[in-house]
Amino acid sequence: MTIEKHIVPVGDQTYYVSRALITDVPEMLAIERAVYAGKTPWDENAFKTELRRQSGRFYIVMRHEDRLCGFCGCAFDDRRQDAHITNIAVHPDFQQRGLGHFMMQTMIKRAAYLNYRTVTLEVRYSNVHAQQLYTALGFEKTGIKKRYYFGDHEDAIDMTYHLPEKATNEG
Known part of the structure; x- marks a missing residue:
């Protein structure tokens, strides 16, 4: 999987995106x-x-003026036709600027390109901002994993984005 355009505008800034x-x-x-x-x-x-x-696996990073400001990783499972977001983080100095939205959209577009059915992820129960982002993108809450996170044993919310099925017969 490759990245076509490395310089991308997000909000009022440009960022360098690479694998x-x-x-x-x-x-x-x-x-x-x-x-x-x-x-x-x-x-x-x-x-x-x-x-x-x-x-x-497909992991991307975003840089602004050579500073890493965010990253996102995804595991692509051909058998299940599911793209699972393994990790996403945006440095606090760059949050609320659309980077998380951009990276999630990138993974959703890849999953659609591969004709996958779903994009899934887990999010901390306490991470309300991330849940709002995922809901705004079209993810639905589909379950709870009790005591999921290592260390503090916080619950995780399972979320799923259902990709539209491509029409197989245009006529």
């Missing part, structure tokens, strides 16, 4: 620390393992 590389991991961890009160839900090895996978 995430192993060299981006330290900055990705720094964003997690900034977002999650000094903690990193994913460690360095988890990110590196995901980025080394040869197929079924």
Whole structure:
């Protein structure tokens, strides 16, 4: 999977979008620390393992003036025709500017291009802002995973976006 346009306008700024590389991991961890009160839900090895996978994974990063400001990862499952958002984070300095929306739309478009049926994710029960973003994009709450998150055991809300079925017969 490739990225066609690297320079993209989001809001009143332009950002450089590229596929995430192993060299981006330290900055990705720094964003997690900034977002999650000094903690990193994913460690360095988890990110590196995901980025080394040869197929079924797609991670993007967004930069502004060479500063990493957000990233998003997705696992594409051909068998289930599901694109599962594995991770998304935007540095607090860049939140509320449309970056999360842009990255989620990018993954939804990829899933549609692949003729997938769904895009799924889990979100913390307490993360109301993210839930609002996902709902605005068309995701529906489809369940609860009790004590899902490592460490604090907070519940997760399962959310699903149903992609429209493509017409197979135009006539």
